[in-house]
Structure formats: C-alpha cells, structure tokens
Amino acid sequence: MPRVLLYVTQLLETGGIESHVIEFCEKMSGSGVKVDLVVSNFQMKAGNENRLRQSCDTLYLHRGKSRLSSTLFLVNAALRSNLKKYDALYTNGQGNSIWLLANLFRSRNIWVHHHHTAGDSSDQATWSENYILSLKKADKVVACSTLNASSIATVLGRTIDSIPCFSRKINTQQKISQLLNKVSFGYYGRLIPEKGIDTLCKLSEDSDLSGADFHIWGEGPAYPPSFFEQFSKVHYHGAFNGLQELTNVINSLDAFLLLSVHPEGLPISLLEAMSAGLPWLATDQGGIPDIALDANSTRMISSASPYQDIKNAVVSFANDLKAGRISRTTQIDLYTKKFSSPVLVTQWKEILELQA
Secondary structure (H helix, E strand, O other), rough: OOHHHHHHHHEEEHEEEEEEEEHHHHHHHHOOEEEEEEEEOOOOOOOOOHHHHOOOOOOOOOOOOOHEEEEEEHHHHHHHHHOOOEEEEEOOOHHHHHHHHHHHHOOOOOOEEEEOOOOOHHHHHOOOHHHHHHHOOEEEEOOOOOOHHHHHHHHHHHOOOEEEOOOOOOOOOOOOOOOOOOOOEEEOOOOOOHHHHHHHHHHHOOHHHEEEEEEOOOOOOOOHHHHHHHHOOOOEOOOOOOOHHHHHHOOOOOOOEEEEOOOOOHHHHHHHHHHHOOOOOOOOOOOHHHHHHOOOEEEEEEEOOOOOHHHHHHHHHHHHHHHOOOOOOHHHHHHHOOOOOHHHHHHHHOOOOOOO
C-alpha cells in the first residue's frame, strides 16, 4: 500500500487549506493510500482533529507557537518518520519550515510542494529566501489553478503543475426557478476587509438593491457582531461548523458573492457553491478564472472595479435570478467533471507517483 508523508505549516480552526487537507486525507486514505500528517502549528477544534485521526495512519501535531519549540518538534517528527519508507513527501503551505522539513526528511521517493495562494507579484513579495529554495528544489510544485501556476512558473523559470483543491460536495434541494420577491445573497468565510465585507454592507444599503437581502457567516476581529447592527439588510449569523450546517447555509441562499481583493488561490467556498448548483459572482483574483466556466451561473468581475460597476453587476445578477434565467444544473455538471473527489484523487495519485 503506498504511503505519503504530508507536512502542513499550520492548520487553523477553519479555512481553505484546512478544508483541503481534511478532504485530501479522507479521500486518499479511502482510495488505499496511507497518509501520515505532520503539522507545526495545529489549532483545529476537536471535531476536525478526530476526522484527521480517523483517516490518517499517524499524526504528529504541535500546538506551541515559539520558533524553538516548533523547530524541535520538526526535528523529532522527521527522525521518527525517517524510520518508515514513504513513496512521497507532500508539503503544503508557505514559510521557512518547508525547506527545513524537506532537508530533515529523506525517506521518500519524490517531494511535491503545494502552493495555495495566487503566485502573483503581491504574493511573491511575501516569499522568504528559504521558501523560494523550496519552490526551486522540490521535485514538483503544484498550484491550485493554471493561472497561479503560470505566475509561479514565470518567476521561477520551471514547470509548475496545477491541480484544484479538494472541496466538500454539498447535496442540496434544488430550488424551482420562479420570480422571486427577494433575492438572498450570501458570503461565508474569513471576515477580513480583503474579502469585500465593506462592499457587501454598502450594497445592502443601495436603493437599486432594495429587493435583496445579504447574509454573512464567519468570524474576524475586524468585524465583531456589533459592526453589522448598523446595516438593516445585513443578516449576520456568526460562524458555523460541519457539513450539515454548511448545507443548511447554502440551501438558504439564492446566490453567493465573493468580492475579494485578497490574493486568492482557489476559493473553496466557490467550489462548494458550484457543487450544490448555487450561482455565484466573484472577482477575478488568483485562480477564480479557472472555475468561472459558465458566464451565466459563475460570473466574474475585475477586482479593480469601482463600486458602480460592482453594483451594476450585482443588480444584473439579481434580475436574472428573479426572472429564473440562471440554471443550477450547469455548475453541478461542471463540478462533477472537473472538481469532484474521484477526479482529484486520480490527479493526486499521478502527481505523487503512487502505485495503486
């Protein structure tokens, strides 16, 4: 049975990388691959930790934050892992510890590094010298979209592969197309300014969108619950946990909005929406153009758009939703063919050179 050592720099309570890692471990182990997981900064809650324990063969988790304790943890994890034979080392994330772990760990046939974010000039400005070494020296580097791969390849002068991230398949009750009295737009994820939270709130007060409500799920110090009280048509629901709650969230919406200026890799939220047939409108950040495959149900605007252009796009989107001009089946078909777990398991086995 093939075996992979997966090293992740950090796993927070929630996030795109976190979702991908859980799904990767579950789906790959379910396909006959043994996965051992090493995490330098582990902050997940008990439920997600239990999911990892059920799908991984061995876990090495470090919860301390000091550089010294993290380094000692990595040395110990590498020494213990070197006692086993692995088919592949799969590193995930950014930072100096990628290069350290790869040098400490020698018991592998191939080293594949996965870069999650956009890979553009603003992203490149955050790369340390040791992280750049990792990108240059890994046997293979994988980006999560073809556009991100192209950006990284240009600056590194090497071939960069592309595989989408794993995402949860959401099975929802499809709504019947009809003239709606009110459109429910939604966003869930990290509450940071770069995700367009302020723009969503501004849209909620615009008279041209009087026939729409805006729903927000998530947490972040920049947006305490009291922040949303000033916006009468913004419904803040706090955080949610688990697949069933996510299903309930997506079932309650008519469309998803991601008005991000963040250096996105490949937003898991858009893939989850697509898997359920939920139409979305998003900016063209990072790898988003890779998954905006239907101009009607997966819409995209420039992240540099002024407010008036954003509003016009959202108003047009709302009108089409009300008139029943947007099908939910198109995204589901696209997701099944290009982004579903069976498709990605095959791609990851090929890139990691795993024998069935």
